[in-house]
Amino acid sequence: MMLKQRKLTLREMKLKKWLLWGLLIGxxxxxxxxxxLWLSGELNINVLKKNEKENLAxxxxxxxxxxxxxxxxxxxxxxxxxxxxxxxxxxxxxxxxTQAGIxxxxxxxxxxxxxxxxxKVESQGFNQSTITIMINxxxxxxxxxxxxxxxxxxxxxxxxxxxSDGFIIRNIPYVIPPPAIVHMKKSVEEVKGKVVDTVTQxxxxxxxxxxxxxxSRGNLDDIRYLTQSDKPIQxxxxxxxxxxxxxxxxxxxxxxCYAYTTVVLQxxxxxxxxxxxxxxRLRKEKNQWFVYELNHQ
Numbered sequence: 001m002m003l004k005q006r007k008l009t010l011r012e013m014k015l016k017k018w019l020l021w022g023l024l025i026g027x028x029x030x031x032x033x034x035x036x037l038w039l040s041g042e043l044n045i046n047v048l049k050k051n052e053k054e055n056l057a058x059x060x061x062x063x064x065x066x067x068x069x070x071x072x073x074x075x076x077x078x079x080x081x082x083x084x085x086x087x088x089x090x091x092x093x094x095x096x097x098t099q100a101g102i103x104x105x106x107x108x109x110x111x112x113x114x115x116x117x118x119x120k121v122e123s124q125g126f127n128q129s130t131i132t133i134m135i136n137x138x139x140x141x142x143x144x145x146x147x148x149x150x151x152x153x154x155x156x157x158x159x160x161x162x163x164s165d166g167f168i169i170r171n172i173p174y175v176i177p178p179p180a181i182v183h184m185k186k187s188v189e190e191v192k193g194k195v196v197d198t199v200t201q202x203x204x205x206x207x208x209x210x211x212x213x214x215x216s217r218g219n220l221d222d223i224r225y226l227t228q229s230d231k232p233i234q235x236x237x238x239x240x241x242x243x244x245x246x247x248x249x250x251x252x253x254x255x256x257c258y259a260y261t262t263v264v265l266q267x268x269x270x271x272x273x274x275x276x277x278x279x280x281r282l283r284k285e286k287n288q289w290f291v292y293e294l295n296h297q
Contacts, residue, residue: 057159062131066133081104157173249261
């Protein structure tokens with residue numbers, strides 16, 4: 001016996017209609033939101049898909065490969081050319097010059113590499129790049145160990161990446177000229193105000209001498225006594241010795257005084273003297289000067 005299907009009431013039909021329209025509008029809005037996020041870059045639809053177009057020759061591994069090559073490239077001993085050939089062999093493809101462009105027939109000096117780091121990375125197409133390495137090279141006279149000099153070189157290393165075989169040098173590396181020297185005058189932005197009188201200048205000079213003496217020794221309690229700073233000022237903790245102040249200029253701006261000076265410090269271990277320009281903000285409270293802020297210039 002079949003049951004008769006109950007007819008929906010008018011209210012139920014309206015409710016069903018509104019539910020259907022609600023689902024339809026909700027799906028449309030969700031679709032529009034996804035498209036908007038994708039266009040704005042907030043949503044990466046291929047986030048779970050490996051990017052096949054990634055240039056592996058720009059990776060950190062490629063940079064490390066180029067640095068290691070440059071170190072081996074600038075390492076040779078006259079009369080032991082074959083040793084260099086063996087060192088370079090893992091980097092070079094078949095058919096490339098085994099000395100990577102260096103000819104030993106006229107060489108009179110031996111080379112040893114120093115510090116090396118990546119200077120510039122340029123894409124040259126799919127899985128290809130040119131990585132420029134900045135490296136210190138010392139050239140020695142094999143007949144006189146005291147005859148040597150160190151120079152900085154910029155070596156452009158053409159890289160080819162391969163998923164299965166790693167990296168290889170795709171063309172002969174070449175030296176490029178050093179970067180152009182930028183001529184720019186250092187400017188110090190001073191606060192607007194008036195230069196203090198001679199008495200105040202001498203007071204602040206004495207305060208700063210005392211402060212930097214304490215600052216170099218790094219006694220935190222003494223530093224706190226001389227400062228009123230929101231951020232604790234850390235001293236050198238005995239690594240430095242205060243020597244002098246140079247070119248002190250003090251400008252008053254409102255309740256604050258701004259001191260511009262070069263502080264001469266001496267490194268205790270090596271006796272190396274160092275000159276550090278500072279801007280110091282001070283304020284006088286109850287007849288005592290306090291350092292409120294200390295900035296390197």
